[in-house]
Amino acid sequence: MKFFIDTANLDQIREAQDLGILDGVTTNPSLMAKEGIKGRDAIFEHYKTICEMVDGPVSAEVLGTTFDEIVSEGKELAKIHEHIVVKVPMIKEGIKAIKWFTDNDIKTNCTLVFSAGQAILAAKAGATFVSPFLGRIDDSNWDGVQLIEEIVGIYNAQGYMTEVLAASIRTPLHIVRCAAAGADVCTCPLPSILGLLKHPLTDLGLQQFLKDAATMK
Ligand code: E4P
Numbered sequence: 001m002k003f004f005i006d007t008a009n010l011d012q013i014r015e016a017q018d019l020g021i022l023d024g025v026t027t028n029p030s031l032m033a034k035e036g037i038k039g040r041d042a043i044f045e046h047y048k049t050i051c052e053m054v055d056g057p058v059s060a061e062v063l064g065t066t067f068d069e070i071v072s073e074g075k076e077l078a079k080i081h082e083h084i085v086v087k088v089p090m091i092k093e094g095i096k097a098i099k100w101f102t103d104n105d106i107k108t109n110c111t112l113v114f115s116a117g118q119a120i121l122a123a124k125a126g127a128t129f130v131s132p133f134l135g136r137i138d139d140s141n142w143d144g145v146q147l148i149e150e151i152v153g154i155y156n157a158q159g160y161m162t163e164v165l166a167a168s169i170r171t172p173l174h175i176v177r178c179a180a181a182g183a184d185v186c187t188c189p190l191p192s193i194l195g196l197l198k199h200p201l202t203d204l205g206l207q208q209f210l211k212d213a214a215t216m217k
Helices: 010-019 029-034 040-053 067-080 092-103 116-124 134-139 144-158 172-181 190-195 200-215
Strands: 002-006 024-026 058-061 084-089 108-113 129-132 163-166 185-188
Touching: 002 010, 002 190, 010 040, 010 190, 024 185, 040 058, 040 067, 058 108, 067 084, 067 092, 084 092, 092 108, 092 116, 108 116, 116 129, 116 144, 129 144, 134 144, 134 172, 144 163, 144 172, 163 172, 172 185, 172 190, 185 190
Parallel strands: 002 024, 002 185, 024 058, 058 084, 084 108, 108 129, 129 163, 163 185
Antiparallel strands: none
16 A cells, blocks of 8 residues: 655654655645645645655645536646646546546546445546545544445446545545555545554563663663
């Protein structure tokens, strides 16, 4: 399973990159706004900086909602850097645009996916990635990981090439369960990635090893 970081914050991307396990980045308009980025030029510059930091796909989301808007924005975004993947919402116009991008060799990430039916449509349109939002599903009292399992099962049965990108991760356990469910990619906030490191027995064991090591000096 590939590890993407779900942020537009450069320090966090750098920290994940330093771990040596980062395969890509996802952003969305909320994450970009959180960084205080305003205006087309600043947005494009920020995406370029991220693309130059990470050797892998960087999802940049379109802001338009009509076919024409999505296609024209997506074409501009794709020109920023070869790492850019155009992130398109799961709406009727979005599916039409994803098919257009597929036919024109532009990579896409179909976002805001909450059902297996939506994931089938995204795959049929040729999306490079599909992003089921499992944390938001959990927030509404459904099982998000179950949806990941269902989509992985359907894609395997049908031979779809679209990669399942588990999104809206809230905890380290989400990451572990997505790996077990067969997700191709997990996009995570930095604290969830770092949370995978933690175990109290590791801390206790290391403490003891260091104490014993000191007696040998
Ligand atoms: C996915 O690409 C989205 O950016 C993200 O995972 C949404 O997560 P949230 O539900 O925590 O906002």
